[in-house]
Amino acid sequence: xxxxxxxxxxxxxxxxxxxxxxxxxxxxxxxxxxxxxxxxxxxxxxxxxxxxxxxxxxxxxxxxxxxxxxxxxxxxxxxxxxxxxxxxxxxxxxxxxxxxxxxxxxxxxxxxxxxxxxxxxxxxxxxxxxxxxxxxxxxxxxxxxxxxxxxxxxxxxxxxxxxxxxxxxxxxxxxxxxxxxxxxxxxxxxxxxxxxxxxxxxxxxxxxxxxxxxxxxxxxxxxxxxxxxxxxxxxxxxxxxxxxxxxxxxxxxxxxxxxxxxxxxxxxxxxxxxxxxxxxxxxxxxxxxxxxxxxxxxxxxxxxxxxxxxxxxxxxxxxxxxxxxxxxxxxxxxxxxxxxxxxxxxxxxxxxxxxxxxxxxxxxxxxxxxxxxxxxxxxxxxxxxxxxxxxxxxxxxxxxxxxxxxxxxxxxxxxxxxxxxxxxxxxxxxxxxxxxxxxxxxxxxxxxxxxxxxxxxx
Numbered sequence: 001x002x003x004x005x006x007x008x009x010x011x012x013x014x015x016x017x018x019x020x021x022x023x024x025x026x027x028x029x030x031x032x033x034x035x036x037x038x039x040x041x042x043x044x045x046x047x048x049x050x051x052x053x054x055x056x057x058x059x060x061x062x063x064x065x066x067x068x069x070x071x072x073x074x075x076x077x078x079x080x081x082x083x084x085x086x087x088x089x090x091x092x093x094x095x096x097x098x099x100x101x102x103x104x105x106x107x108x109x110x111x112x113x114x115x116x117x118x119x120x121x122x123x124x125x126x127x128x129x130x131x132x133x134x135x136x137x138x139x140x141x142x143x144x145x146x147x148x149x150x151x152x153x154x155x156x157x158x159x160x161x162x163x164x165x166x167x168x169x170x171x172x173x174x175x176x177x178x179x180x181x182x183x184x185x186x187x188x189x190x191x192x193x194x195x196x197x198x199x200x201x202x203x204x205x206x207x208x209x210x211x212x213x214x215x216x217x218x219x220x221x222x223x224x225x226x227x228x229x230x231x232x233x234x235x236x237x238x239x240x241x242x243x244x245x246x247x248x249x250x251x252x253x254x255x256x257x258x259x260x261x262x263x264x265x266x267x268x269x270x271x272x273x274x275x276x277x278x279x280x281x282x283x284x285x286x287x288x289x290x291x292x293x294x295x296x297x298x299x300x301x302x303x304x305x306x307x308x309x310x311x312x313x314x315x316x317x318x319x320x321x322x323x324x325x326x327x328x329x330x331x332x333x334x335x336x337x338x339x340x341x342x343x344x345x346x347x348x349x350x351x352x353x354x355x356x357x358x359x360x361x362x363x364x365x366x367x368x369x370x371x372x373x374x375x376x377x378x379x380x381x382x383x384x385x386x387x388x389x390x391x392x393x394x395x396x397x398x399x400x401x402x403x404x405x406x407x408x409x410x411x412x413x414x415x416x417x418x419x420x421x422x423x424x425x426x427x428x429x430x431x432x433x434x435x436x437x438x439x440x441x442x443x444x445x446x447x448x449x450x451x452x453x454x455x456x457x458x
Contacts (some may be wrong), residue, residue: 001100029254030091036230038082039247040064054080057120057233067368068109068234069125071100076125078233078373080117087252088226092191098139098181100241102322105149106140109243109391111191112231113224115158123162125233131158132228135200136168137180139241143167151178151216153200155224157206178202186246188213194253269379 035052044050046062059077060067068077094111110124114132121127124136134154141148143166152175154168163170178188183205190201190213197220201213231248233244 031252031254033085033250033252035083036085036250037248038066039249040432050079052082054082054117056080057125064098064246066245068232068245069236069240071236071240071242073236073238073240076120076233077236077243078118078120078125078231079228079245080112080231084227085113085230085250086227087254089194091193091251091253092190092230092249093251093394094191095186095246096189097183097186097244097246098137099240099244100239102239104140105241106237106239107235108139108149108231108232109137111135111189112233113193114227114231115225115228115230117229118231118233120243122164123233126162126231129158130156131225132156132195133198133224135189139181140239141167142397143169145169149177149179149181151176151180151200151202152218153198153217173222174219176202176216177206178216180205180240193222193224196220196222202331203243226231265303269451351442367445398445 027117038050041064043063043066048061050066055061055066055077056079057077058069058075059079060070066079066442068079069075074210074407077147081184092113096109097357098105100111108124110126112118112126112130112132112134114130114134116131118126118130123130123134124138132155134153134156136154138148138150138152142164145167150167152168152172154162154171155173156162156171160171162168169175180202183207185203187205187206188203188210192199192201197218199218200216202216203210230248232245232248236243265277323354
C-alpha cells in the first residue's frame, strides 16, 4: 500500500514538473524593443528630445529621468512612442518616483497602450475616450472613500468617459491600494499581457531589490489590440507632486513557433550588412570633410589619444630606467670592491672577486631582458618602409648590446679583474648605448605618431 502511494506521488511530481517546464519554455524569446523604450543616463539628445518618443505639455526631460509634471498646480505632461508597436504578447517595466511635500498628493500618473497616440486631456494629463489599456496611479481621493493612493487597470473601447467622481472604480477591471508616494526608493511596475491575461506587479519602494515584486491584479480574458502605441502621462490639480519616470522598457514575447525562420534571418543579416557598409562609407566621407574643415580640432583630438607606439615606448623607457638604476648600483659596488681588493689579499680577494663576478652576471641578465623587450616591441610597431628603418635602428642597438655582453662574459672568465678591463669605461659605454636607444625610440615614435594621425577617428 505504501509503495503504491509512493509511486502515485512520484508520478504526480513528474507530471507537474513537465507541465511547469513546458509553460516556462513556451516563451523562450523575449525581445527588447528599443524603439519603444527609454532609460537614463544620457536620456536626452543635444536638442532636448528623447529618441523615438514625442514629448508634450509640461514634461521636462533631463539626463537621468523624465519629469512628466513638476510639483506646480494645474500642470499636464505626457510622452508617447512615435512608432506603432505590433505584438500580441508583451511586457513593460516602468520605474518611477512620485514625491511631494504634502501628506496627500494629486492627481496621479497613467501608463498607456492605445490604438492611437493621446493628446493633452483630463485623464491624468491625457485625452479621454481612449481605445486600449490605461494603468492609473490615482493619488487623490475624489470619492471620499479613503482608498487612495490606488492603482487600477481600465479598458476602454473609445466610447466611454472616465468617471472622475468615483475615481474610476466602476470601470476598473482590477486594482489594489498601494502607497507609492514619497518612498525611499523608486517604485517598479511590471505590466505583462500574455495569452489574453493582463497582470500588474509592483515593488514597495522600501528597497532597491528589483525582484521584490508583489501582485496587484491579474485578469483573464482581456481583449487588447496587438497594434498600438505606448505612452505615459501625469497631471496635478489643487495639490501637486513631482512625477518622474526613470525608465520605460518594453519587450515583445514570442514563442518558438512565432520565431522567424532562418531564411528570414539571413535576409535581415544581409540587409544589416549592406546598411553597415553604406554607413561606414558615409562616415569616412564625413570624417575626411571634418578633418579638412577643422584641422585644429582634429589635432587637439589626436593629442589626447595614446597609441600603441607611445605605450610600447613608455614600456621600453621603464625597462631602460630599471637597467640604468641597476648599473649605477653596480658601479658603486665595483668601486667598493676594488678598494677592498687593494687593501686585502688571499681569501679576502677571492671572495671579493666572486662577489664582483656575480654582479656582472646580474648585469648580463638585465641586458638579456632588455633585448627581449626590444624584440617584442619590434614585432608590434611599424609597417612598410618605416618599419624597416625602425628595425635597422634596433638592430644597430642590439649589436652594441651584444658587444657589451661579450665583453662582460670575457671579463667574467678572467675573474672580474678590473685592471684587465675598465669597469668605469664599460659603464660609460652602456650609458651611451642607453642614451642612443632612447633617441632612436623617441624619433621613431614621433614619426610613427605622425603617420598614424591620419588613420584615427575624429
